[in-house]
Amino acid sequence: MLAWAQTACYAALVFLTIASNVVLLPVNFQLIVSATSIVYIGSTLSLKLKQHRDATGEKNEEAMTKEDAYMFPIIGSGMLFGLYLLFKFFDKDIVNLLLTAYFALIGTYSLTEAFSPVVRAIAFSDNERHFKRSFELPYFGKQTIDLTPSWCTTGVFAAGFAAAWFQTKHFVLNNIFGISLSIKGIESLSLGSYKVGAILLCGLFFYDIFWVFGTDVMVTVATKFDGPIKLLFPRAFATATEKAKFSILGLGDIVIPGIFVALLLRFDAHRAKATTITEPFPRPYFHINILFYVLGLVATVVVMLVFNAAQPALLYLVPACLGSSLVTAIVRGELKELLAYSEEDEDDKEKKGVDDKKKTEEPKKDK
Incomplete structure (x- = not known):
């Protein structure tokens, strides 16, 4: 069964998606609740990365390196300008x-992957039959499809949504795809270590400021591209004479901080030596970072309203997430442990421990 908080986040996303098509909800409320719910869901689902490593000893192929983190803003700039x-x-x-x-x-x-757990919890059971196949996906790397009745059922509805969105470009369908892409990205991408996460956030901090304040590139691409690279929040519905008006939140402002928050949740699990997704454990870093992610969004909205201009959300989200994690570590006396945390090193240590145990047992068997 899904945890109650995760279920509440799914319910909030479903409610806002449906209600925004009928009534004009406060834009800032929609923005904050939607983004926070996505980050919470994606982060909790990312515990599968740790559970997979604990069960198989295999390293996560999506883990980012320092070189990747340094190059990410440069590559992102090239793609954006392209x-x-x-x-x-x-x-x-x-x-x-x-x-x-x-x-x-x-x-x-991504829509199938994001919402099949909900369908499974409502209409199926955890003891479904599985049929697995692996394949390579551009920008996502190696992926494994785990075919189950709930996955296939969700996939049929997802294909219908895709066809409808392709034909209409309706904002509700855009948001459904944007939500699923964000959840899947946070769930499956790993920063590998806290230092890599800090490097990435700092690089994208300056990236976002430059392309929003220094040029018209970011705003131009965001407004002209009809794809689900952003969430749309209606400010005014279409009339006979005017088009609908929307506020925009880029998926990067959700996924980038989201994978950092997810890393901190796995750090909490590492500290508590949790080995299963459903196992309860203290989550101080995760909860504090979620709180400051919300405060970062609030700061973005307030400044946007005061100056009546588009704001680079990472300008506020990066200090909020990075700063709160460092302060939490200092207060708890765990700064050295946090800075040293690496999921790659964790894998190596576990593998070395297994190898050493085998070596000590082999002589005993010979005797």
Whole structure:
């Protein structure tokens, strides 16, 4: 069964998605609740990464290295500027057609992965039959499809959503795909270590400031690209004479801090030596970081309202998440342990411990 908090987050996302299509809810309330719920769900699901390593001893193939963290803002800048040039020199409709076709396929898979646990909890059981297959997915690496009745049922509905979104580009369908992509990203991507996470956040802190304040590139791509790279929150519904108006939150402002929050949750699990997803354990770093993620979003909204201008959310989210984790570690006297935390080193130590145990047992058997 899903944990009650995780279930509440799913319920909040479903409620906001449905209600926003009928009534105009406060935009800032939608933004904060949606983003926080996604980060919470993705982080708790990411405990599967640790459980998989504990059970198999295999390292996570998606773990980011220091080199990756240093290069990420540069590669991201290149891709962002490339999209900007495509929209500037080519037909907007053709560019969107190609990109949305790709995102429709990716969105179908991510939507199935994100919501199949809900379908399983409601209509199926945990003892389903499994049929597994592995494949390579662009930008996500090696993925494994675990076919179950609940997964297949969710997949049929996801394909229907993809077809509907491809035809209509309705904001509700866009948000459904954006939510599922974000949850899947947070769940499956690992920073590998706290230091790598700090490097990545610092790099993207300056990346976001430059492309939002220094140029019109970020805003141009965000407003012209019809794909689910953002969540849309309606400020005014369409009328006979005017188009609908939306506020925007980029998925990067959810996924990037989200994978850092997820790392801290796995650090909590490491400290408590938890070995299963459902096992209760103290989560001080996770809960404090979630709280400060919310405060970072609140700060973003307040500044945006005061200056009536688009804001780089990472300008506020990075200090909130990074700073709160460091202060928590200092207060708890665990700063050295936090800075040294590495999921790669954890894997190596566990493997070395198993090998050493085998070596000590072999002489006994010979005797």
